[in-house]
Amino acid sequence: MSEQAAPVPLRWVGPIRLSGNVITGEHEVPLATYEAPLWPSVGRGARISRLIEGGIDTTLVTERMSRSVYFELDGAGVAVQVLGEIRSRFAELQQVVSASSRFAELIDMHSEIAGRLLFLRFEILSGDASGHNMVTLASERLMTHLMSQWPQLRYGSISANYCSDKKATAVNGILGRGKHVVTEARIPREVVQKWLRSTPEQIAELNTRKNLVGTILAGGIRSANAHYANMLLAFYLATGQDAANIVEGSQGVTQAEVDGGDLYFSCTLPNVIVGTVGSGKGLTFVEDNLTRLGLRADRAPGDNARRLAGLCAASVWCGELSLLAAQTNPGELMAAHVAIERNERSTQTSNPSTEE
Template sequence: MDDYLERIRSGSLKLYALEKELGADEAVRVRREYIESESGADLAALGSFTIPIDQAVRKNIENMIGAVQVPVGVAGPLAVHGEYAKSSYYLPLATTEGALVASVNRGCSLITRAGGADVRIMRDGMTRAPVFAARDIIHAREIVTWVEEHVSEIREAAESTTSHGKLFDIVPYVAGTSVFLRMEFDTKDAMGMNMVTIASAKVGELVERETGARLVALSGNMCTDKKPAAINVVKGRGKTVVAGVKLSDDLIATLLKTDAETLAAVNYRKNLVGSARAASLGFNAQAANVVAAVFIACGQDAAHVVEGSTCITTVEKMDGGAYVAVTLPSLPVGTVGGGTGLATQRECLELLGVHGGGTPAGANARTFAEIVAAGVLAGELSLLGALAAQHLARAHQELGRG
């Protein structure tokens, strides 16, 4: 141990190279002890975890020193009537925000007592948009024309890199001499960012060779990945999912302690008018809360919460109650790859019955997306109800968030 620490201090052994000489567990321990000695911090808690780390250091992280543990609670049962999710689920939520699980749990109870949430996936496609440099705007138009006339050739090149991904749409965009090709793929049960990036590289080679365009970057930010963007709200990215439920006046009064008219008014003035006045790309009460908690629990890319936050919540008063719906234009999720193989995250996916590849391919990821949308609906119902009944501050105070 001391020998390795001394070699790191002398610079003859790099922190990132420890796994080349030691097993994963030992490498993580040595690296953590070195950081402790350099910083003076006690990192014992970071070193106490249950996930097997061989896979983590191979696929998920570099320079690992331990693991941060996030409390996981469950909300439910949540009845879902989707095209893929057709059961009652307990939703795992990883969070340190007191009252969140209780809030979602109340929404789950309301949805289940109302007969369950109807959920449908409207679009399913992961995007990547490389950017090319043209010589001038005439050349830019020529590149676009070539792309439009050779879609089948582009598709063949893209799909030669993957046994699962299918290119089903490609839309060119031009800004001066910059040409963006926004490609959309069916990535089955994978979230698919690695898949579409590799496929896009192959397409880039083809476009360069055939048009004289210069590939500047595999991602030109027209995708748009991990940033709030109107193109994702309008065209969608990942799964575009809608979930809705009809609530009777009796349920609204009994569980939310308010009425349909007040519920609709709060949604209109807060989620719609307030968000518009703020120029927000999200028209919702707390969608990101639920998306983040499920994503962390289930091994999703947490940075995609920014896309999940662009949810639109609607409340329509009708005879005998109200119809409440959430629309998530951009929900990138997967049940294979990324963090889904880590032990604790895998268990959370198994709790929902969606870990791994589905039958047919893509079914598990779509089931998962429908469950997440229903969970977001539960969170919206509960928070809107708390606001309508003027209970929000009291709930935060009682659950340690005052």
């Protein structure tokens, strides 16, 4: 089987001004996408970040990577009994996980019993890795250990969908998977009017009616946003992430409120799954991008991945704000797409070898 590369246009956007508990200062971000209007849209949000005091306040709330397994038992009664005994020996399970990797740390475990099936969701810290393989290996070791200690447990599966990996589920929105990051800022009214051609009231009203009411009518799962997936995919592709994780990553909530005449705007992303080591990171362009982002520095384990998550979430904030502002003005969104995409096609036709 031959290996080929699929080139995706990539541009650096920003800088974005950041404050908070994971990363501060001004940073450009790489975005790889076929949707050309995304670059100027995120760029407009980045400009806003530089016009407000402190920029975007970026807060890491919590972090964990999850893997769920399931066992079969003789019935629900014995499952309840065994689960209680397992919980009483949580420290023992932590030792099993720590022995599987020097970076793995078991921090929590959740459970569900359905009939005679026992589902366990292990939540593990994974250092600078996104943690997919690390938590699967740890979970495999845990299953072996548990079955050796409780013969009532029979092997079911190493992956039980209660994780939930690359699926939009309520459990991920509630418990979080990856990095849970909140980005927020108070934008002065005059900045909204001049640079976004809108008002705090218009953006707040649109967010309520579109992102909240519209998503409820659509049956959205733990999600109320305009297009988190666009920025996440572009950022993931540019930094060597598992792009399929935008499925749970795009679950998040946008809040827009009028605050003293200004606009309070925030994006809450409970499932930002990124890492600075692991699969995909050995590619030359990924290494170059991570180096330019300053994420090849010698820091405490996990700090580079946390900084990457902060940059990713800030990119989402920029693109989300810009799109909502555009949608408060009739015709602006489509006009921008037509103008920018026609220009991109014209450039590619006249010079097919051009790379961004």
